Amino acid sequence: MANNLRDTCVRIANGLATFKHRPPSITPLSRLAGQLQQSGGALERRAAKDYDAIAGSLMQAVVAGAGLSNRQLRDAAWCLWSTTPALAQNQATSDALLRSFLLADSPRPFLTLASSFMASFSDQMPAQKPTSDTLAALAIRWGGPWGILQQKFKFFDLTQGPRLLARAVIKQDKPATDILKEAGLSAINAKSGYAKAVTVSLLDQLALGGEKDHIARLGRIRRYALTEGGKPLYEDLRPNLIEALLRPFENVTAEKPVRDAFLEVVLYLFGDPRLKPENWSFVPAVLREIVQRWLTEQSLRQFLDIVDRVADDSMWRYRRAFWEGVFNKGLIDDAWVAFGPDGKRLAKELFGKEAKFASLETEGRQIESGHAVLLLHIGDGVVADWSHNGKCNIWSDATDRSAPRLFKLSYGSDEIRIRKGSGNYETDSLLSLMHLHSPTYHWQGKVAERLRRMTGVQIKQPDYRLRK
Secondary structure: OHHHHHHHHHHHHHHHHOOOOOOOOOOHHHHHHHHHHHOOOOOOOOOOOOHHHHHHHHHHHHHOOOOOOHHHHHHHHHOOOOOOOOHHHOHHHHHHHHHHHHHOOOOHHHHHHHHHHHHHOOOOOOOHHHHHHHHHHHHHHHOHHHHHHHHHHOOOOOOHHHHHHHHHHHHHOOOHHHHHHHOOOOOOOOOOHHHHHHHHHHHHHHHOOOOOOHHHHHHHHHHHHEOOOOOEOOHHHHHHHHHHHHHHHOOOOOOHHHHHHHHHHHHHHHOOOOOOHHHHOOOOHHHHHHHHHHHHHHHHHHHHHHHHHHOOOOOHHHHHHHHHHHHHOOOEEEEEEEEOHHHHHHHHHHHOOOOOOEEEEOOOOOOOOOOEEEEEEEOOEEEEEEOOOOOEEEEOOOOOOOOOOOOOOEEEHHHHOOOOOOOOEEOOOEEEEOOOOHHHOHHHHHHHHHHHHHHOOOOOHHHHOOOO
């Protein structure tokens, strides 16, 4: 039995030795991998070499008129912009190198040049136009993913490439990486120069109305121009960001939920301009005015909406109608709110964690947790209107030493009222008025007259009459 098994194994071994069709030394899988590499399916990365030294020797070779091998051309691609010396800074050297890339008999130098170009891409890079023209020609010659991208997006064109890819990102609501993968190219480096150029173009197109739906535009900005934590992908693109966020509102009235959604992002990115004006020094005046107007309306709404919930005030709806009427007349220049504990909690729930307001602190007497005070700049004066049974306090001159200043982060009760105790108080420059006889519009008429003296604008009863 053992001899028979041994003889059989020997015969099989001898047969394999003389078999004419041996297994190929290059497997189909290896061949496929090679084809993928040749077609440019992956962006290349710089190897760990001393490219400064390589750049120096390559420059000498080019000056001497020596021909470069494909391997040298691939090294040269990484030495065009990011080495000392940068070969692209010398026009004669860069022209000679680009001619060599055009004459190369292998796609590998082109693939490396394309990867280097994307990594270093900027509008300041030397030899940018001749390099982009060379890459465009080579992409058509060698085909593959780069050829597809060149035909579909004019990918290597300095302006059209980023613009058309950014347009596709907006239209398809896909990251550029996914669009590139669909063409067969591996993920673009999010920090590459080309990726930044696409982001610039995306923001600029959104600023000019590239997405008509405001909430959809906000979503694209969040997904494609901000990090997962909500910070800018590129700090130096803050001017482009603010334009994309706000410019489409220049001649448009946005709904309250839309304004609140944009304010949350804007305030997180740039801070509240009322509290951090230095952060807004670079923002065009028209865009600052949009945010200022929204914040004024939001602060007024914070007060009215929150007090609706926390104040036990049967006459409250008359106060709401009055101040909304004053706002609609365009008399409120700035608004700020100070909340007790209940109001602070509800304000964050209703208006988002970036909503800004002040704390109302105990001073001399216990402030109820639901108390709130609305502070307004109207004309030359300041108004502090208290919730609950509090009074409406008006300083006709905002420069009066006793007048409160808006946009502090906390207020004591005594600094935002004119007098303690019950009863009214009235002088030429001061008014402390209880909210009495609201259904007959008694206090509203007296406040409206005081505001007329401060602004020159008459507010008539139909402007603030309660609509039942």
